[in-house]
Amino acid sequence: MDRLWTFSAGADGPWRIDDVRAVTGAPLPGAPRLDRIAGEAPGAGLWSLRGITSNERYVTRDEKQALAAATPALGRAQAVCAVLIPIRKSAAWWALAQDERRAVIEDQSQHIALGLRALPAVARRLHHCRDLSPDEPFDFLTWFEFAPEHAPAFDDLLARLRASPEWAYVERECEVRARLDLGPEN
């Protein structure tokens, strides 16, 4: 399985971008289309972001099993809505110890419990950027796919996460909303 992924925004790609907005910090430029490309895609598009999928850091055995049982695959035919949310956390976050970060994520913020409620409607993929180079603009690229009827549940989850103690450590966050648009020839 490919671990390195490039999100490329520009003229090409199956996802038609509806909206690019800055939630916190500097914005990303608008672009017409988005592609999620396996591997390195140098110079692609108006902007591109890369990240690697990795092992989990914080889940307990029970959570790992619950996630595995409920997590759908990417690329489902009905999941024509996608959201890319690049996130950068603060130096204060990275200065915490592993057990302290777990306490913020779950004991204080219920990130995993809230997230589990959105499964299997929402398919998700977490990409890590931090260890790729010292210059990556974000720490994480989060990617979500769902059917249009599940957009309200996704928005509700977003609002709850953004109001949680974990998000006090988010110093940059953008939101790219897109729709699958394979064109007339497909």
Ligand code: HEM
């Ligand atoms: C759709 C339901 C969701 C589920 C089931 C879910 C679940 C999880 C889990 C289990 C982790 C921890 C992974 C680990 O152990 O390393 C995690 C991390 C993360 N999630 Fe979610 N999540 C969901 C939605 C979201 C949303 C909507 C966002 C963005 C607004 C988000 C942003 C993140 C980020 C940035 C991390 C990495 C945190 C860190 O390592 O500091 N998640 N998520």
